[in-house]
Amino acid sequence: MSAQREMKEKNPWPVTIIIIVIGVIAIVALVTVAVLQNMPLSQKYKYGIVLDAGSSHTALYIYEWPAEKDNNTGRVEQTHSCKVKGPGISSYASDPWKAGESLKECMKEAEMKVPGKRHHETPLYLGATAGMRLLNMENGSASDQVFQAVEGALQKFPFSFQGARILSGQEEGAFGWVTVNYLDDRLKQGLETTGALDLGGASTQISFVSSNYNGSESPSNSVTFRLYGNNYNLYTHSFLCYGKDQAMKLMLAQQTKSGPETILDPCFHPGYNETKSYSDLYNSPCVSNRKPQGAPATFTHMGRGNFQQCQEVVKKVFDFTSCKYSQCSFNGVFQPLLQGPFGAFSAYYFVMNFLNLTNTSIPLDAVRQKIKDYCATPWKQVMAQHPDVKVNYLQEYCFGATYILTLLTEGYNFTSESYSNIKFIKKIKGSDAGWTLGYMLNLTNMIPAEAPDTPPLPHAGYVSIVTLMAILLFILFLVSLRPLWRRCSKHPRII
Ligand SMILES: Nc1ccn([C@@H]2O[C@H](COP(=O)(O)OP(=O)(O)OP(=O)(O)O)[C@@H](O)[C@H]2O)c(=O)n1
Ligand SMILES: [Ca+2]
Numbered sequence: 001m002s003a004q005r006e007m008k009e010k011n012p013w014p015v016t017i018i019i020i021v022i023g024v025i026a027i028v029a030l031v032t033v034a035v036l037q038n039m040p041l042s043q044k045y046k047y048g049i050v051l052d053a054g055s056s057h058t059a060l061y062i063y064e065w066p067a068e069k070d071n072n073t074g075r076v077e078q079t080h081s082c083k084v085k086g087p088g089i090s091s092y093a094s095d096p097w098k099a100g101e102s103l104k105e106c107m108k109e110a111e112m113k114v115p116g117k118r119h120h121e122t123p124l125y126l127g128a129t130a131g132m133r134l135l136n137m138e139n140g141s142a143s144d145q146v147f148q149a150v151e152g153a154l155q156k157f158p159f160s161f162q163g164a165r166i167l168s169g170q171e172e173g174a175f176g177w178v179t180v181n182y183l184d185d186r187l188k189q190g191l192e193t194t195g196a197l198d199l200g201g202a203s204t205q206i207s208f209v210s211s212n213y214n215g216s217e218s219p220s221n222s223v224t225f226r227l228y229g230n231n232y233n234l235y236t237h238s239f240l241c242y243g244k245d246q247a248m249k250l251m252l253a254q255q256t257k258s259g260p261e262t263i264l265d266p267c268f269h270p271g272y273n274e275t276k277s278y279s280d281l282y283n284s285p286c287v288s289n290r291k292p293q294g295a296p297a298t299f300t301h302m303g304r305g306n307f308q309q310c311q312e313v314v315k316k317v318f319d320f321t322s323c324k325y326s327q328c329s330f331n332g333v334f335q336p337l338l339q340g341p342f343g344a345f346s347a348y349y350f351v352m353n354f355l356n357l358t359n360t361s362i363p364l365d366a367v368r369q370k371i372k373d374y375c376a377t378p379w380k381q382v383m384a385q386h387p388d389v390k391v392n393y394l395q396e397y398c399f400g401a402t403y404i405l406t407l408l409t410e411g412y413n414f415t416s417e418s419y420s421n422i423k424f425i426k427k428i429k430g431s432d433a434g435w436t437l438g439y440m441l442n443l444t445n446m447i448p449a450e451a452p453d454t455p456p457l458p459h460a461g462y463v464s465i466v467t468l469m470a471i472l473l474f475i476l477f478l479v480s481l482r483p484l485w486r487r488c489s490k491h492p493r494i495i
Pocket of ligand 1: 053056201202207244
């Protein structure tokens with residue numbers, strides 16, 4: 001009995017088995033810890049909300065990105081949008097509280113869409129554009145009251161409200177450019193950038209990088225960025241009063257200079273016939289100083305549907321006479337040589353999409369012919385063919401398309417060749433093209449100036465190396481136990 005116990009004590013096998021088991025457990029633990037420690041956190045998302053208070057309407061956008069990837073490009077996506085019912089907030093100048101009220105429905109929708117536990121940390125921004133710029137010029141206190149009403153309404157929601165303000169035209173242009181290039185993944189990769197063309201209701205923006213522009217000529221058109229380690233010198237200009245709705249007022253002001261009772265407008269379809277009020281037409285600062293003296297209260301707006309004549313009237317809203325720079329677009333505004341591809345969104349897209357003209361490989365002459373035919377179509381026929389399109393939009397597509405073509409070719413100097421560099425777009429990878437995403441990325445510091453450090457090894461490579469090293473160490477350990485095995489073979493087990 002005592003000899004047997006002695007043999008058992010001298011037998012090293014149980015010890016070896018214990019060592020192997022501990023070793024395997026250690027390897028598994030080591031690899032598990034290493035893998036878990038370096039694994040991306042479980043998919044938690046953060047959110048941001050931007051309200052685009054445009055001249056014609058307000059829209060709410062919700063953006064989402066993985067919580068641990070704040071600094072990476074191409075990861076912020078639009079997950080929801082809500083169109084506010086009614087007109088833009090600047091239209092509530094005489095009833096400011098209604099501007100706040102109007103936002104509530106979309107805000108409630110946002111409350112449902114953003115997970116409750118994220119509400120308090122979700123930044124909420126409201127940016128107003130040309131409609132509020134015009135109201136502010138015309139009546140500063142009315143504009144302040146609209147902002148008070150809007151802020152009061154937004155503060156009642158559980159989000160982290162960051163304020164409501166008017167964007168400058170430069171910001172509007174530059175952030176539209178950031179959005180387009182961020183969504184196209186062009187910034188992080190340092191690729192050639194895409195220019196941005198935004199046509200709103202009250203203003204229009206053009207923004208692009210041109211190698212012959214360093215910002216020294218007309219510095220007020222220059223915006224510089226350092227993004228992901230690359231420097232960008234952006235040319236941008238916003239033309240107030242040259243959005244589609246205000247440009248139409250400019251065009252109608254051309255035709256009502258003498259205060260007539262009736263106009264036969266080439267930019268409206270034959271058979272179109274509406275009574276309009278002079279005070280409504282001349283109610284904006286873009287035209288208010290041109291109101292004809294002694295005009296009647298109303299005029300009869302009749303359509304003639306003639307594209308060439310419409311182009312002639314539209315051309316008159318641009319001033320091509322003076323330029324104190326090396327080159328200009330119009331109204332004496334500097335513009336460097338056009339360069340690279342362009343994305344054209346907002347009303348550019350609405351109008352060209354309606355006319356099936358978003359394909360820019362169609363030659364310009366064919367585009368002109370199509371618009372010419374469309375403008376000449378009798379108004380009755382147009383309405384019958386599009387019963388589901390809002391009449392307010394429908395009546396303006398002839399003018400809209402003529403204006404877009406004139407603005408692009410005569411205003412910005414796109415040619416038959418460079419026209420095909422334009423893409424009419426609404427969304428890029430599911431997110432709307434517009435200034436809101438760029439605005440939020442900027443305010444949340446989500447685009448770093450320098451390229452973010454990337455780990456030297458991908459995650460899978462890292463895991464393989466850790467596992468391999470652990471196994472290697474264990475084998476070395478076993479090899480170092482060889483003397484013990486030898487002793488063990490000299491004392492074979494009895495039982
Ligand atoms: N389905 C649609 C929607 C809008 N529009 C036109 O598009 C213009 C408004 O464009 P939008 O980009 O929404 O302008 P806002 O952002 O409201 O104006 P701004 O940027 O100037 O403040 C208006 O002329 C409107 O008639 C259109 O033709 N068809
Ligand atoms: Ca806009």
